[in-house]
Amino acid sequence: xxxxxxxxxxxxxxxxxxxxxxxxxxxxxxxxxxxxxxxxxxxxxxxxxxxxxxxxxxxxxxxxxxxxxxxxxxxxxxxxxxxxxxxxxxxxxxxxxxxxxxxxxxxxxxxxxxxxxxxxxxxxxxxxxxxxxxxxxxxxxxxxxxxxxxxxxxxxxxxxxxxxxxxxxxxxxxxxxxxxxxxxxxxxxxxxxxxxxxxxxxxxxxxxxxxxxxxxxxxxxxxxxxxxxxxxxxxxxxxx
Numbered sequence: 616x617x618x619x620x621x622x623x624x625x626x627x628x629x630x631x632x633x634x635x636x637x638x639x640x641x642x643x644x645x646x647x648x649x650x651x652x653x654x655x656x657x658x659x660x661x662x663x664x665x666x667x668x669x670x671x672x673x674x675x676x677x678x679x680x681x682x683x684x685x686x687x688x689x690x691x692x693x694x695x696x697x698x699x700x701x702x703x704x705x706x707x708x709x710x711x712x713x714x715x716x717x718x719x720x721x722x723x724x725x726x727x728x729x730x731x732x733x734x735x736x737x738x739x740x741x742x743x744x745x746x747x748x749x750x751x752x753x754x755x756x757x758x759x760x761x762x763x764x765x766x767x768x769x770x771x772x773x774x775x776x777x778x779x780x781x782x783x784x785x786x787x788x789x790x791x792x793x794x795x796x797x798x799x800x801x802x803x804x805x806x807x808x809x810x811x812x813x814x815x816x817x818x819x820x821x822x823x824x825x826x827x828x829x830x831x832x833x834x835x836x837x838x839x840x841x842x843x844x845x846x847x848x849x850x851x852x853x854x855x
Contacts, residue, residue, distance in 0.1 A: 638703070639681075639703040639705065644703055644706055648682040649797070650800070650801055654791060655684065655688075661685055661773070662688035663692065665689060665771070666689060669693070670739065671693065671694055672694055673696070673739040674695070674696040674738045674739050675696070675697045675698070675741075676737070676738040676741045677741075678731075678741060678742070679746030679747075680701055680710055681706050682709045682710050683711075683713050683721065686698075687710075687714050687721060690721050697719075698733075698738070700728070701724075702726070704725055707723050728743075728746075728756040731762075735762055736764065736765045736766070736768075737763045738763050740769055741768070741769075741770040742771050744774070748774050748775060748809070748814060757770075757826035758826050761828050761844075764846040765846070766848045767845075769844065769845050769846075771841055771842070771844075772841070774814070775809055776814070778815065781806065784802060785802065819840070
């Protein structure tokens with residue numbers, strides 16, 4: 616089967632809608648972009664953490680980058696080849712504009728996490744923040760991350776955890792410095808939508824076991840968790 620080139624446009628082949636909830640386009644995407652600017656310290660911290668794990672010239676894929684803040688911050692830190700893949704055309708346009716304004720080269724594209732338009736073993740690292748709970752086919756998305764990773768490559772999925780308390784959500788929003796109306800909308804979204812979609816640690820372990828990764832590590836933070844996955848450096852096919 617012919618593999619797609621890195622610049623070839625794609626059509627989604629998944630039968631199911633590739634995301635849960637509303638379509639993140641138009642004013643919803645603009646609101647999300649505005650409120651997430653309050654979390655720039657988190658994006659910079661995560662970018663620095665990932666940069667320490669990458670070789671010079673390493674290829675990184677961010678799945679569901681939204682407005683692209685993490686990818687842009689990572690691109691500022693070294694000669695990394697950074698790509699972002701998002702199902703929202705509004706986010707792709709916003710992220711590309713943000714990269715141009717920042718003077719960095721990031722390749723933002725439109726596409727689905729469960730049907731990625733990349734050849735096998737294209738990336739050294741895959742990153743996904745605050746989006747995995749919204750994927751309608753999470754195990755398939757994990758399999759796609761495994762497929763596009765090079766042997767020895769790693770994936771990091773950061774997201775909200777199901778057992779987060781409302782007090783922790785309130786503290787997180789207060790620390791972010793959001794203005795009154797924006798803070799209220801953020802709390803409302805967490806309480807009525809995001810927590811309901813979030814996964815438990817056991818949920819994520821089961822998904823990792825069902826996927827081609829087979830196993831995972833999980834670390835907790837204030838309101839979320841980080842799922843760490845590694846593609847073995849040597850597979851049975853390599854040995855054979």
